[in-house]
Amino acid sequence: MSIFRSVKVLIFDWGDTIMQDFKLPGSMCDWDIVAWMPGAETALKILAANFTCVIATSADHSETEEMIKALKRVGADQYFHHFYSSKQLGFKKPDPRFFEAISTQLNINCERCMMIGNLYEKDIVGAKSAGMQTILFDQRKQDVDFPDADIVINSMDELVNMFR
Numbered sequence: 792m793s794i795f796r797s798v799k800v801l802i803f804d805w806g807d808t809i810m811q812d813f814k815l816p817g818s819m820c821d822w823d824i825v826a827w828m829p830g831a832e833t834a835l836k837i838l839a840a841n842f843t844c845v846i847a848t849s850a851d852h853s854e855t856e857e858m859i860k861a862l863k864r865v866g867a868d869q870y871f872h873h874f875y876s877s878k879q880l881g882f883k884k885p886d887p888r889f890f891e892a893i894s895t896q897l898n899i900n901c902e903r904c905m906m907i908g909n910l911y912e913k914d915i916v917g918a919k920s921a922g923m924q925t926i927l928f929d930q931r932k933q934d935v936d937f938p939d940a941d942i943v944i945n946s947m948d949e950l951v952n953m954f955r
Contacts, residue, residue, distance in 0.1 A: 797903055798924060801838060802893060804908030805848040805858060808928050809835075809867060818853045820860035827865055828930075830947030835870035837951050844870055847893055849877040849884040849913065873897065884910075885917030894921070907950065915940050926950065 806812035810819065811826045819825060838844060848858055855876040862868040875893055882889040894901045901922035908914025909928045918925050919939040927940035928947070937943055944950055 798842070798905045800843045800845060800894075800897060800899055800904040802845045802847055802890070802904055802906045802918070802923070803871075804906075804910070804914045804928075805846055806850060807909045807930075808907060808914075809846060810861065810865065816852075818857045818861070819850075820853070820857045820864070822861075825861055825864045827867065828947065830951075832865075832867070834947040834951045835867065838954060839870040839872075841954065843872045843897070845873045845875065845893060845897070846871045847875040847880075847884075847889070849889070854878045884913040885920075887917050887921040890918045890921035890923055894923075911937050911940065 803809050807828065809828060809831045811828055813822065813824060815822045835844065853876065855874050858876060859868055859874055877883040877889060880889055880892040882892060890906065891901060894904055905924040905926060906914055906918030907926045907928060909930065911927055915925045915927050915937065916939050925939060925941050927937050927943045929943050929945055932945050
């Protein structure tokens with residue numbers, strides 16, 4: 792697909808995109824259970840070899856170090872080159888400045904970044920406003936129009952197939 796030719800950085804949302812959000816209280820790194828989203832590990836094994844992979848969260852209960860601790864519990868940290876939280880960046884999703892701050896810190900134009908997330912309003916709308924390309928991970932297969940999503944996928948397998 793021509794949409795991917797200019798992409799150098801893949802920015803992933805954390806909860807319910809890479810790791811399952813069990814909606815437990817406190818920080819995910821302290822939960823009794825943590826788990827990958829289905830297909831996320833396989834996707835990252837392939838994508839991290841060809842792209843700069845970033846994980847970014849606006850989770851209220853976790854700062855960057857806590858997110859990394861949770862990722863380490865399942866071995867996900869090894870696939871990411873950079874880790875960002877809203878507390879670190881000074882902005883929360885969907886504020887376009889959240890996404891712009893990531894591209895600034897990476898010294899790359901927003902147009903060369905692709906945001907992949909499960910929440911349309913938080914992950915996709917703000918990233919698109921910042922000038923990023925977007926993929927909505929819609930595991931629930933909603934029958935809704937998502938005009939700011941360049942692509943809508945229902946499984947991580949679809950994501951891997953796009954980049955092959």
